[in-house]
Amino acid sequence: MQAGDVIGKAWESYRAHWRHLLPIAFVFYALISLLILLLGALLGWFGAALGSLIGLAGIFWLQGALVVAIDDVRDGRADLSIGETLDRVRPRLSTLALAGLLAGVAIGLGLVLLIVPGLFLLTIWLVIVPAIMLEGCGVSAAFARSQELVRGYGWSVFGVIALTVLIYLGVVIASGLVRDAFDSVWASVVINIAVQTVTAPFIALAWTTTYYQLRDLKGAEPAAAV
Helix, strand or coil: CCHHHHHHHHHHHHHHHHHHHHHHHHHHHHHHHHHHHHHHHHHHHHHHHHHHHHHHHHHHHHHHHHHHHHHHHHHCCCCCCHHHHHHHHHHHHHHHHHHHHHHHHHHHHHHHHCCHHHHHHHHHCCCHHHHHHHHCCCHHHHHHHHHHHHCCCHHHHHHHHHHHHHHHHHHHHHHHHHHCCCCCHHHHHHHHHHHHHHHHHHHHHHHHHHHHHHHHHHCCCCCCCC
């Protein structure tokens, strides 16, 4: 598996299906951003902390929705509406939230403390969301399944992460030039929503494509749901 090939396939899918994927990302980020602002305004520092946790869970909810949408368009067309896509995610919300919070806290601590442990955890846990959404794994099974798939291809998976992060940072830096032209909290919120809306589907495509390739390479049966 070559990281460049994964990014290339993700870009091809992004160009073909962005009209279907971007609205899903926009709905999530708009709602989450407004909720975080509201909680911060009403509850101060506690609201900000609570909003951060909700935002972290929301990222994994969004990834879950995008994985479903990406799986839907693999045949070249979108058969599910946005509402139908979200309906597919609803039964897995608690699993996505718990897995996301556990992974987010562990990876975050690893990055803050020594960086390398965080990158290692991000690599071996990269495909927990596809494992949950496409294989029906529970929380513990999703972590185990992701490690199983990544084993033996760690450097290739890390290469995918590095490339997607570099692309994301490029978009963020470009958006920062626009943000600097405005001295407004609301303008910053709108620009942030726009950046996340544009980048989240591409990242989800790259990481979900990684999942499909790892699954094909391993030829392993999906893990049983827990």
